[in-house]
Amino acid sequence: MATTAHSLRQACADEMSRHPRGFGDCDWLREAFLSVPREHFVPDRVWWPAPGEDGLHTLLDRTVQPQDWLTRVYAPGDPLITQIDDGAVPPTGRAKGAFTSSISAPGVIIELLRHLAPRPGDRVLEIGTGTGYTTALLAARVGAANVVTMEIDGRLADRATERLATLDLHPHVITGDGEPGHLAGGPYDRIVATASVRRIPQAWLDQLRPSGLLVVPLDSPFGWDLLLRLESNGRGAAHGKFLERVEFMRVRGQRKPLPYDGLGWPPEADPEAWRDLRVTAGPEGQQIGLRTGGQEPG
Ligand SMILES: C[S@@+](CC[C@H](N)C(=O)[O-])C[C@H]1O[C@@H](n2cnc3c(N)ncnc32)[C@H](O)[C@@H]1O
Structure with a gap:
């Protein structure tokens, strides 16, 4: 049937x-x-x-x-x-x-958006429009006019724009490299990437509002990506923790492997203990280390 x-x-x-x-x-x-x-x-x-x-x-x-x-x-x-x-x-x-x-799989997108926790009316930047499906879910929450989405592949961006328009959704779809973000559309309350990075672009941190959230899959030395949520301090730096094991395709400009110690990973990080790692990213680069007490990111 x-x-x-x-x-x-x-x-x-x-x-x-x-x-x-x-x-x-x-x-x-x-x-x-x-x-x-x-x-x-x-x-x-x-x-x-x-x-x-x-x-x-x-x-x-x-x-x-x-x-x-x-x-x-x-x-x-x-x-x-x-x-x-x-x-x-x-x-x-x-x-x-x-x-x-x-x-992306429905379950993965739902998990990403649950952690992103966009609120009605939030300004949102999405990196990696793909088909436009995640964009449509974001638009349902914050309003399409509040969504800026960036896709590096022109044909994919065009098709996503058409599909969204058929549903009468008109977010700002930008064809181009999302690593520099989109300054003119910011500042953003939320930034989400549906392609993973090895190094968090400073532009994303700069374009977040104070207390704004960035949710991004980060490549790890463990053989999988880790979903990371960072909260902005409003001065170009952000702090947070890993939430889940995930697997994403890499942003185009970061496909080539780089040594992990140059990306702020501690030597011999324990794959079993990824939940205990805390991440700070900002103008000094990214640092990843075991939590040391003090205030915990949410
Ligand atoms: C997993 S797909 C996104 C799926 C999308 N969320 C959806 O629901 O259809 C990742 C996308 O990121 C795009 N991408 C890769 N590097 C990029 C970059 N530097 N800037 C913008 N988009 C990029 C790829 O072309 C690909 O379409």
Whole structure:
């Protein structure tokens, strides 16, 4: 029996209501999730990131397998890959390569937004528009006119703008490198990146309001990214802690590995103890170390 987008969205929301890393007590987030048709943001042809023995990822084609495609769109833990090798691989069949854009898994986006905790009317900067889906969720909370979103890939930015406009959402979509942020649209109450960094760009810290929050996946020496939330001191520095283990694609300008000691990581950091690490970032660079007591970031 065919299942509708509406019923799958509801079932996905129910699962994320029960999950410890889901909506929590954020009713607004559940409402936003239920109000945005995720399927509207997913291209007809996407790769499902589960390679076969040959390393190739399966292509899901909406026109050929509409029900499989829709079921995957609403699988809480499944990202769908929308671009491989910066667009060099056409979505015409099974493929492998570096994932360079996706629509992040519902559960991951919900977790990010729960920690970001945007309030109605907040000014928000998003780095990594991708399909525009996260942008639409943000717009549902703060109003599209308060959202600035930056995407480095021009074709992706154009498509996201069109999809958002079809839903009568008109955030400020900027095609370009998000690492310098967008000074003219700030200051921001919230900045969120849906691509990970090795080094937190100083521009993001400079463009945050006092007590503003930055939520960003940070590459770690442990073999995975850690979701980091920093609170601004209003003078270009911010302090905070890691929240969850996550996995994101890197911002384009930071794909190349760098030595971790040059990125403020302590030597021989214990992967089991990441929750005890505290992060300060600012004009002096970023420093990561074990908490030493005193006031704790929220
Ligand atoms: C995981 S995807 C974002 C998914 C998006 N949140 C969604 O819901 O569809 C990461 C995106 O970041 C973009 N990106 C990478 N580096 C960037 C940069 N320096 N500035 C802006 N966007 C960047 C990629 O092109 C990609 O589209």
